[in-house]
Amino acid sequence: MTYHNPRTPPRKSWTFDDQTLAEIRRAAATGIYDIRGAGAKRKLPHFDDLLFLGASMSRYPLEGYRERCDTSVDLGTRYAKKPIRLKIPITIAGMSFGALSGNAKEALGRGASAAGTSTTTGDGGMTDEERGHSETLVYQYLPSRYGMNPTDLRRADAIEIVVGQGAKPGGGGMLLGQKISDRVAQMRTLPKGIDQRSACRHPDWTGPDDLEIKILEIREITDWEKPIYIKVGGARPYYDTALAVKAGADVVVLDGMQGGTAATQDVFIENVGQPTLACIRPAVQALQDLGMHRKVQLIVSGGIRSGADVAKAMALGADAVSIGSAAMVALGDNDPQYEEEYNRLGTTAGAYDDWHEGKDPAGITTQDPELASRLDPVAAGRRLANYLKVMTLEAQTIARACGHNDLHNLEPEDLCALTIEAAAMAQVPLAGTDWIPGKNRF
Amino acid sequence: MPTFDLATSELRDLNSALHSIPAGANDLEYEILNPRGSHAVAVGCSHPLNISVMGPVGYYCGGMNSEATISVKGSAGPGVAENMMSGMVVIEGDASQYAGATGRGGMLVIRGNAASRCGISMKGIDIVVEGNIGHMSAFMGQSGNLVVLGDAGEALGDSLYEAKIFVRGTVKSLGADCIEKEMRPEHHELLASLLQKAGVTGVETSEFKRYGSARTLYNFDIDNADAY
Numbered sequence: 295m296t297y298h299n300p301r302t303p304p305r306k307s308w309t310f311d312d313q314t315l316a317e318i319r320r321a322a323a324t325g326i327y328d329i330r331g332a333g334a335k336r337k338l339p340h341f342d343d344l345l346f347l348g349a350s351m352s353r354y355p356l357e358g359y360r361e362r363c364d365t366s367v368d369l370g371t372r373y374a375k376k377p378i379r380l381k382i383p384i385t386i387a388g389m390s391f392g393a394l395s396g397n398a399k400e401a402l403g404r405g406a407s408a409a410g411t412s413t414t415t416g417d418g419g420m421t422d423e424e425r426g427h428s429e430t431l432v433y434q435y436l437p438s439r440y441g442m443n444p445t446d447l448r449r450a451d452a453i454e455i456v457v458g459q460g461a462k463p464g465g466g467g468m469l470l471g472q473k474i475s476d477r478v479a480q481m482r483t484l485p486k487g488i489d490q491r492s493a494c495r496h497p498d499w500t501g502p503d504d505l506e507i508k509i510l511e512i513r514e515i516t517d518w519e520k521p522i523y524i525k526v527g528g529a530r531p532y533y534d535t536a537l538a539v540k541a542g543a544d545v546v547v548l549d550g551m552q553g554g555t556a557a558t559q560d561v562f563i564e565n566v567g568q569p570t571l572a573c574i575r576p577a578v579q580a581l582q583d584l585g586m587h588r589k590v591q592l593i594v595s596g597g598i599r600s601g602a603d604v605a606k607a608m609a610l611g612a613d614a615v616s617i618g619s620a621a622m623v624a625l626g627d628n629d630p631q632y633e634e635e636y637n638r639l640g641t642t643a644g645a646y647d648d649w650h651e652g653k654d655p656a657g658i659t660t661q662d663p664e665l666a667s668r669l670d671p672v673a674a675g676r677r678l679a680n681y682l683k684v685m686t687l688e689a690q691t692i693a694r695a696c697g698h699n700d701l702h703n704l705e706p707e708d709l710c711a712l713t714i715e716a717a718a719m720a721q722v723p724l725a726g727t728d729w730i731p732g733k734n735r736f
Numbered sequence: 737m738p739t740f741d742l743a744t745s746e747l748r749d750l751n752s753a754l755h756s757i758p759a760g761a762n763d764l765e766y767e768i769l770n771p772r773g774s775h776a777v778a779v780g781c782s783h784p785l786n787i788s789v790m791g792p793v794g795y796y797c798g799g800m801n802s803e804a805t806i807s808v809k810g811s812a813g814p815g816v817a818e819n820m821m822s823g824m825v826v827i828e829g830d831a832s833q834y835a836g837a838t839g840r841g842g843m844l845v846i847r848g849n850a851a852s853r854c855g856i857s858m859k860g861i862d863i864v865v866e867g868n869i870g871h872m873s874a875f876m877g878q879s880g881n882l883v884v885l886g887d888a889g890e891a892l893g894d895s896l897y898e899a900k901i902f903v904r905g906t907v908k909s910l911g912a913d914c915i916e917k918e919m920r921p922e923h924h925e926l927l928a929s930l931l932q933k934a935g936v937t938g939v940e941t942s943e944f945k946r947y948g949s950a951r952t953l954y955n956f957d958i959d960n961a962d963a964y
Contacts, residue, residue, distance in 0.1 A: 439857060443819075483878045483879050493857070497853070497856040498818050498856070511779050511799050511815075514747065515751075515776075515780030
């Protein structure tokens with residue numbers, strides 16, 4: 295008697311899925327880890343896992359077309375002589391000239407200014423175009439100190455000391471040689487065409503006690519005029535926030551792991567740091583424990599896409615949010631109109647993340663003059679302004695529906711969670727229950 | 737000559753006064769008494785002042801200096817003359833770590849020793865140290881010159897870009913991609929001018945060795961992974 299083994303459908307491993315197999319083959323073929331731009335792509339608990347409850351018998355909504363819902367925010371009220379006021383609580387995150395084209399930086403400035411908010415420099419210094427087109431410009435103070443000088447420090451409206459970012463808390467950066475044009479090389483005091491490393495930690499201070507003195511120096515250089523932000527990646531948000539306050543920050547910028555980067559190792563992006571949703575409540579708790587909530591402002595970034603995300607972050611206690619990847623999409627990044635060119639690069643619109651290679655068909659993450667010229671900074675700036683206005687209207691719509699006449703009046707109490715994970719991270723009840731995992735018994 | 741006594745006046749008033757020099761001012765000599773290790777003394781100056789600091793200072797003295805000449809009659813804490821743009825800072829005593837970090841121009845002279853990471857990420861500054869320097873000095877130095885009359889610690893010039901290093905004494909070890917290079921006539925000329933500007937006498941340029949980047953790590957190569 296012969297044994298007959300009936301055929302079964304081919305079964306692929308969950309552990310060794312197609313993406314994993316492809317990465318193993320890629321690593322074996324090249325001997326180098328995968329470098330890419332953007333933030334974490336893995337599925338993570340996020341704002342989608344939260345819902346607003348809205349008004350009902352016990353809450354009184356506001357009329358959308360008649361009753362005001364304020365969106366403005368003041369940043370830097372703790373120490374700065376000249377705090378900044380933004381019309382909307384959505385800022386543009388730091389992205390460097392070098393990683394982005396000059397036209398893209400100009401478009402960010404135009405869009406942010408039209409919408410009444412700030413934009414931010416990045417590693418590589420401040421360009422005249424960016425300063426000229428940005429009504430409110432935040433100057434990043436980074437470990438590399440590329441382009442750092444006191445003149446630009448003084449012509450900034452605020453200064454953001456970057457300790458870390460969500461895509462790579464604890465990591466530096468690398469701008470590959472193909473993006474080091476003459477101008478980028480000159481701004482960074484480096485030879486053209488070399489791979490330019492951005493250090494992972496500051497060269498002249500270590501730890502929050504030193505940082506306190508560094509902040510003193512910057513305040514003295516700028517005569518105590520400028521708000522000083524400290525940006526941290528989503529690592530240990532309670533202690534990072536508390537230590538930032540102790541070091542003397544006016545504003546804490548907290549960037550979760552969905553926050554993007556111009557380039558770093560994929561393994562870093564996907565495996566280091568915490569989701570944005572998990573970072574907000576510990577940070578707010580730290581501020582509350584120190585009696586500094588609303589006195590030191592909290593800006594949250596990493597995966598903010600819509601007015602709903604804005605409203606949810608603010609309901610959890612943020613004073614404002616910041617966008618980077620979404621702003622790039624508004625400019626034209628990953629636009630399907632360039633699908634054929636994305637295909638030639640071995641990818642597809644919506645998935646393109648080899649920003650470090652400088653071949654961006656949309657002309658945003660490139661220093662190639664021909665590609666960069668594809669982006670009209672005026673039109674792209676208009677698209678960004680439109681997008682920011684839509685996000686603001688959406689957030690206002692939700693706030694009014696919850697009965698609030700200011701986005702800052704949104705509360706955790708306005709929210710429920712769809713999953714146990716989100717309920718635990720956001721510390722709001724699981725929908726249909728009064729259960730907050732870790733806080734009370736089911 | 738205006739005098740600020742930090743025992744009785746605020747640091748904020750001192751720096752504000754140094755930033756607010758009226759155009760055409762004749763009185764450009766300033767004296768700072770009783771610094772007593774204060775941080776951020778004479779930072780962000782942008783006028784051709786001559787500032788004498790009569791005692792030791794804390795962190796970041798002369799930070800982001802432009803044009804001013806700052807002379808410290810004592811030792812300096814970490815980060816002296818960090819990110820200096822131009823001008824001159826002279827430390828009569830020793831300097832702590834990160835001296836001249838990320839400096840973009842001007843000259844920093846340290847009559848004593850400098851601790852670790854002297855000239856870290858330097859971007860055009862000239863640094864002359866009459867004594868010894870600590871480990872990891874000129875790490876990722878991009879441009880400028882580091883001159884050491886004494887000895888250098890471990891990992892000198894690690895991951896160096898285009899900064900030049902001249903050492904008269906011994907070097908405990910060189911960092912990744914840093915090598916000894918030939919002292920050609922132009923280097924003797926450059927070194928002589930740096931020593932003269934720093935007010936150093938009694939030494940010959942022939943007593944120095946030059947170190948610079950081997951430039952093998954300028955573009956990532958997996959076969960160099962062991963060097964990182």
